[in-house]
Amino acid sequence: MKVLVTVKRVVDYAVKVRVKPDGSGVDLSNVKMSMNPFCEIAVEEAVRLKESKVASEVIVASVGPSQSSEQIRTALAMGADRGIHVEVEQELPPSVVSRALKFIVLKEKPSLVILGKQAIDDDCNQTGQMLAQILDWPQGTFVSKVKVEGEKVQVTREVDRGLETLELRLPAIITCDLRLNEPRYATLPNIMKAKKKPVEKLGLKDLNCDPLHGIQTLSVFEPHKRQGGNKVESVAELIDKLRNEAKVI
Amino acid sequence: MALGWKRLVKTNNFGYHFVHQFRAVSQISYTRPSKNASFSKLSSEDISYLKRVVTPRGVVEEKEALEPFNTDWIGKYKGNSSIVLKPSSTDQVSKILQYCYEKKLPIVPQGGNTGLVGGSVPVFDEIILNLGNMNRIRDFDNKSGIVTCEAGVVLESLSNFVSEQGYTFPLDLGAKGSCQIGGNLATNAGGTRFLRYGSLHGSTLGLEVVLSNGKVLNMLSSLRKDNTGYHLPHLFIGSEGTLGIITAASICCPKKCRSVHTALLGVDSFDKVTELLVRCKDEVGEILSAFEFMDRNAVELATKLLSHVRDPFSESFPFYVLIETSGSNEHHDMEKLEKFLEYCYSGDLISDAVLAQDQSQMNQLWTLRESMPEAVNRSGKHIFKYDLSIPLEHFYTLVTEMRSRLVEYPCHVVSWGHIGDCNLHLNISSSESNESLSKLIEPYVYEWTCSHGGSISAEHGVGRVKSKYLPMSKDMEAIEWMKQLKQLFDPVGILNPYKIFSQREE
Numbered sequence: 001m002k003v004l005v006t007v008k009r010v011v012d013y014a015v016k017v018r019v020k021p022d023g024s025g026v027d028l029s030n031v032k033m034s035m036n037p038f039c040e041i042a043v044e045e046a047v048r049l050k051e052s053k054v055a056s057e058v059i060v061a062s063v064g065p066s067q068s069s070e071q072i073r074t075a076l077a078m079g080a081d082r083g084i085h086v087e088v089e090q091e092l093p094p095s096v097v098s099r100a101l102k103f104i105v106l107k108e109k110p111s112l113v114i115l116g117k118q119a120i121d122d123d124c125n126q127t128g129q130m131l132a133q134i135l136d137w138p139q140g141t142f143v144s145k146v147k148v149e150g151e152k153v154q155v156t157r158e159v160d161r162g163l164e165t166l167e168l169r170l171p172a173i174i175t176c177d178l179r180l181n182e183p184r185y186a187t188l189p190n191i192m193k194a195k196k197k198p199v200e201k202l203g204l205k206d207l208n209c210d211p212l213h214g215i216q217t218l219s220v221f222e223p224h225k226r227q228g229g230n231k232v233e234s235v236a237e238l239i240d241k242l243r244n245e246a247k248v249i
Numbered sequence: 250m251a252l253g254w255k256r257l258v259k260t261n262n263f264g265y266h267f268v269h270q271f272r273a274v275s276q277i278s279y280t281r282p283s284k285n286a287s288f289s290k291l292s293s294e295d296i297s298y299l300k301r302v303v304t305p306r307g308v309v310e311e312k313e314a315l316e317p318f319n320t321d322w323i324g325k326y327k328g329n330s331s332i333v334l335k336p337s338s339t340d341q342v343s344k345i346l347q348y349c350y351e352k353k354l355p356i357v358p359q360g361g362n363t364g365l366v367g368g369s370v371p372v373f374d375e376i377i378l379n380l381g382n383m384n385r386i387r388d389f390d391n392k393s394g395i396v397t398c399e400a401g402v403v404l405e406s407l408s409n410f411v412s413e414q415g416y417t418f419p420l421d422l423g424a425k426g427s428c429q430i431g432g433n434l435a436t437n438a439g440g441t442r443f444l445r446y447g448s449l450h451g452s453t454l455g456l457e458v459v460l461s462n463g464k465v466l467n468m469l470s471s472l473r474k475d476n477t478g479y480h481l482p483h484l485f486i487g488s489e490g491t492l493g494i495i496t497a498a499s500i501c502c503p504k505k506c507r508s509v510h511t512a513l514l515g516v517d518s519f520d521k522v523t524e525l526l527v528r529c530k531d532e533v534g535e536i537l538s539a540f541e542f543m544d545r546n547a548v549e550l551a552t553k554l555l556s557h558v559r560d561p562f563s564e565s566f567p568f569y570v571l572i573e574t575s576g577s578n579e580h581h582d583m584e585k586l587e588k589f590l591e592y593c594y595s596g597d598l599i600s601d602a603v604l605a606q607d608q609s610q611m612n613q614l615w616t617l618r619e620s621m622p623e624a625v626n627r628s629g630k631h632i633f634k635y636d637l638s639i640p641l642e643h644f645y646t647l648v649t650e651m652r653s654r655l656v657e658y659p660c661h662v663v664s665w666g667h668i669g670d671c672n673l674h675l676n677i678s679s680s681e682s683n684e685s686l687s688k689l690i691e692p693y694v695y696e697w698t699c700s701h702g703g704s705i706s707a708e709h710g711v712g713r714v715k716s717k718y719l720p721m722s723k724d725m726e727a728i729e730w731m732k733q734l735k736q737l738f739d740p741v742g743i744l745n746p747y748k749i750f751s752q753r754e755e
Contacts, residue, residue, distance in 0.1 A: 014608030030507050032579075034607030074606045185561040185610060188512075188590050188602035 001148075001170075003055040004110035005046040006101060007039040007075050009068040010121040023219045026121075035071040038116025040078075041176045044183040045146055046114050047079035054148045055112075057081050061104050063097045065089050069199065076194035077186035083199035084108075086207065093122075093215050096204075098130035103207035105135060110171065112153065117142050117175040128175035138168040142177045282752040284373050285742065289353045291331065291376065299334055299376075302344045307382060309333035318377050321370045322363050322424075323632060326713060328371030330357070337382040339457060339465060339496045345378065346494065347463025355743045358490035360432025361403065363424040365634055368489050368712025369432065372747040380431045383496060386410055394502040395454060395471045400431025400495050416502040417575075419446035423619040431495045437487030439708030441618075444669040445538040445575065446503060449486055456482040457497035461739040469499050484734065489710050490745040492738040506538070506575035508582045511611040512590060515566030515601040519645040522568050525598055526641070526668060529572065532589040536582055539573035540669035541618050544648065547663035547676075551617060551624035558620050559613065561603045570599075570668075571618050621665050621674070628661050629678030633690050637673045638704035644673060647697055651677065651690070658686050672707040695721050716751040 012034040049055040060075040063086040072083040118125035132139035140155035147154040355375040383399040405425040408418040422440030455470035576582040605611040660679035
């Protein structure tokens with residue numbers, strides 16, 4: 001069984017992001033970029049399926065700028081077999097990304113597509129769901145456990161009232177939650193091997209995918225800074241501040 | 250000097266409370282020096298005067314609240330001070346010292362109290378002068394990277410502050426979450442960035458110091474070069490609070506590196522570790538910012554005892570090396586590092602390696618290294634900590650020798666260190682107190698170190714722990730001149746008494 005896993009290049013989760021002065025978006029110059037942490041979990045799960053001989057091949061796909069090849073290499077170093085890189089320089093919403101992925105799915109015919117539940121840059125949480133819709137495949141979202149049995153996959157989902165277990169018919173879409181697994185480190189021998197693994201480069205045109213979408217970013221701004229609190233020495237001072245500074249009494 | 254557990258401190262401003270919960274039982278009876286009879290006893294008049302100086306906010310007197318100030322980080326030393334003064338200005342420090350000088354009242358200056366040689370807690374009932382309330386950053390020059398700040402600024406806050414301005418603080422160590430820059434300077438702390446940025450003697454441009462008689466010596470400077478007479482600030486760096494109280498400092502920070510990479514390597518012999526160090530300097534020397542070493546026993550202890558620490562490898566190795574590079578070009582640096590590692594791997598110099606792919610993996614690798622002291626603290630009630638400078642050729646021999654020497658005792662002998670600076674941290678922990686065990690360890694460790702051309706204290710200082718061994722690492726003539734300096738700056742001897750010099754020599 002083939003498994004397709006998707007990865008996105010995002011601002012490293014430990015980086016404190018800054019908004020560009022003109023409010024057009026987040027400043028990405030000289031900022032550390034990494035693989036989206038939920039995608040890392042997806043890759044780990046796919047590689048584990050291969051190690052337990054459930055999967056025969058793990059293909060990693062990314063829709064993003066030329067530097068996304070670094071994240072594809074990381075996934076290959078973690079154990080994926082080959083990569084597909086759809087090179088696009090502009091930022092695309094899930095509606096376009098899921099359409100691009102649909103064409104890859106039709107071409108590669110995987111039995112299982114594993115995605116992160118959301119990307120930490122735009123927090124959309126839509127790509128997996130949209131892909132399931134346009135392929136008309138069953139979907140298991142926010143998954144914390146995966147068990148493939150024959151032509152079916154059992155997934156455990158973390159929902160508000162507890163854990164929910166679903167059984168999906170393959171082929172299916174899975175999106176990963178944080179507790180599914182702990183991703184491995186890329187080791188040196190595997191990084192070296194990854195350099196020799198094939199990565200196919202495609203454009204949206206090769207996939208007959210239209211990059212048009214109806215979303216326009218109007219402005220991006222930082223949340224208002226919280227003013228620090230301060231201690232008062234006495235009740236009288238507190239009342240004075242409430243009356244004259246905060247003007248609430 | 251200090252090493253601590255970053256995570257613990259981050260979650261709790263009073264980290265030491267936490268630590269002492271599981272360390273309180275471990276009092277090894279250490280001989281106390283005899284009390285200096287020329288000091289006065291603190292009277293109620295003294296107390297009321299000192300309280301007026303620091304205002305009610307700057308006094309701690311309740312018995313329980315005093316506990317963490319009286320006890321050192323590893324719980325080995327406990328003083329009996331009845332008052333902690335927390336001045337909030339240089340003027341207050343000056344008034345306190347002027348008074349104590351006249352009244353012959355001894356003082357222990359204290360920062361974050363994370364030192365490992367018992368230097369920051371009283372031996373008897375000395376007044377504790379804690380600089381924690383002097384925590385303002387006075388000035389930062391965005392063009393030169395020179396920061397001027399007060400002694401009580403917590404290292405991590407200072408580091409975060411300069412980092413936001415695009416600079417790196419030249420000092421970093423495990424206890425960053427609670428140690429203070431004043432304490433770091435007073436003990437000439439080393440840490441993990443030493444390899445790249447050198448000692449605090451190099452980065453410190455000037456100091457403001459209050460002398461024992463209360464006079465303020467203003468040597469703050471923002472000049473990189475200034476050869477006008479003696480460089481007095483150097484005297485106070487590493488003086489462990491015995492010559493004066495550092496109240497402020499100006500420190501030159503290097504520009505922050507945009508591209509940082511971290512790798513952990515598994516190595517199968519110590520000879521290969523040293524070979525690796527030499528090659529590493531050859532191949533990636535210009536971007537190398539850390540080269541840290543840990544042995545298998547230390548890594549096993551940490552991963553076994555601490556739930557937040559994970560061994561990134563699936564198999565274990567006799568030695569581990571943590572490499573960090575800092576440069577300006579992500580691509581170029583990564584390519585260089587990968588090429589170097591591939592070369593070492595194909596030449597069988599390293600058995601395996603992991604390369605952090607993102608910031609959180611980087612932090613996890615550093616957590617492994619920085620959690621070592623905490624792991625040792627949890628591994629036994631009785632702990633022997635050594636911070637030694639040993640020439641590279643003999644570096645690990647001492648550890649192997651100690652293991653065979655103590656083979657009959659149920660104890661852990663673990664080591665790690667800043668091998669790039671030839672600095673070994675040897676730690677021995679045992680669950681039971683055993684007289685014959687301690688006799689096998691000390692003074693052997695110190696004697697061995699000195700006979701192999703090393704120093705008994707690489708970065709922790711002398712404090713109380715090593716005072717009697719000072720003559721092993723310093724010439725008697727040099728000690729004599731050190732004492733004369735002490736006499737000159739502190740004629741009454743009120744500043745951090747009973748530290749550095751052992752009484753026998755005094």
